[in-house]
Amino acid sequence: MAVVKYPSLGFTSRVTPMAPAEQQEDGYPLPFVAKAFACSADIAAQVVRRGRLRHFGDRAIILRQGDWLTLAYLLISGRAQALLYGADGQIILLHDFRSGDLFGAIGEIDSVRQDADVVALDPVETFVLEAAELARLAEQHGAIGLALSRMLMARLRQMTGRIYERAALSAVGRVYAELLREARRAPDLRISPAPILSELALRVATTRETASRAVNALDRRGIIRRDAYSLTVVAPHRLEALII
Template sequence: MTSSDRIAALAAFFSCSPEEAARVDSATRLVHYRHKAILAHQGDPGAKLWIVLEGRAQLQIIGVDGQTKLLAAHGPGELFGAFPHERIVISDVVAQTGLSVLEIPTAKMTVLLQEEARIGSGLAKILGRQYNAVLDRMAARITLTANGRVYAELLHEAGEKGEIAPPPVIAALALSAQTTRETGSRAINALERRGIIRRDDKRLEILSRGLLEELVI
């Protein structure tokens, strides 16, 4: 990804001018992580933010039953990390897929927000969307069946394009849906048998969004 690509993406994320986005870009460092790479461990000192350009990251914690639980997940246009102050990392941060992020020290972001009002306004909108996503996931956990959560997560990751490329890792998808890998695998296989989705090595494509939405129960 070129510098101009990053600046264009940041301008879209923060709803700011290219000049303001360039200030953010100059304060960051572009980093690529492989699938399952660990960005930070629970208990580490936290002094940076990550802005997601491509891929997805999961914030994972170990529950009292010893099982891995999903705290949150973040994709393109979202950010996570220590904010507004440095703090201890409360979860493991894991690359769900290949992940490209812009890393910025918390202190530098604080300075940018003080100097660039539009960046602060854009950040507030991003955090608002992420807050709503967390509430949606909590509501799904309470009201939906395990299969329903898998299908809801599939719709969320596919977005308006109706496809996920490369196809999602079933274990990661199941974790996002707060269920087991076996349940996630059975749910996805059922969709394939019914012709609701098509999946190969390159992508997963939703063929009938309406039928899939009807299964989110």
């Protein structure tokens, strides 16, 4: 395991070198790759043979802004964020990445320049393969090409939604919209673990203090219920009415 130091950021990350994916027990990560690309096991096996697994520690920098890339990363577990930094040090969230998301060089034949830092929020496991290989597989198999199109369209919708919310909603309204969006990912409207206020504020481009006041106001009005481990939206229609 290699130790990578980032003195300017104040932390040290441990990065596990890439290991052949096909050597994992029980065919892992073949089932995950088949699900991510909505393809058959035979096609997924072709993808897996061309890639590697790579692990990153909590808060590790997976990709750096400005680096030249030839690799595509499929996020298997954990969470990551693509971040930009303003001239005044302001951090701007470009993308949230969760299990099943793809980032890096996606389908390009030539190397491309990375447009943002990608930072792990948790210990992260990724499946990595050459972007040119991914492009060739997409040409050969319609399922992979269609899956890539769907992934890119989902990312475009996410970006469009964020741009609209920043232009049309108040800071508090953006906090409420993000909480409702997160809650609706679960059938019981329960966000677990409970959102970290600093991360919530970053996702909606506001301050931690504003996010804290907004969440506390919902708690006092009985619209959400919090405990040590989770946050549950108990009145989603009331919360939706507050998104202005």
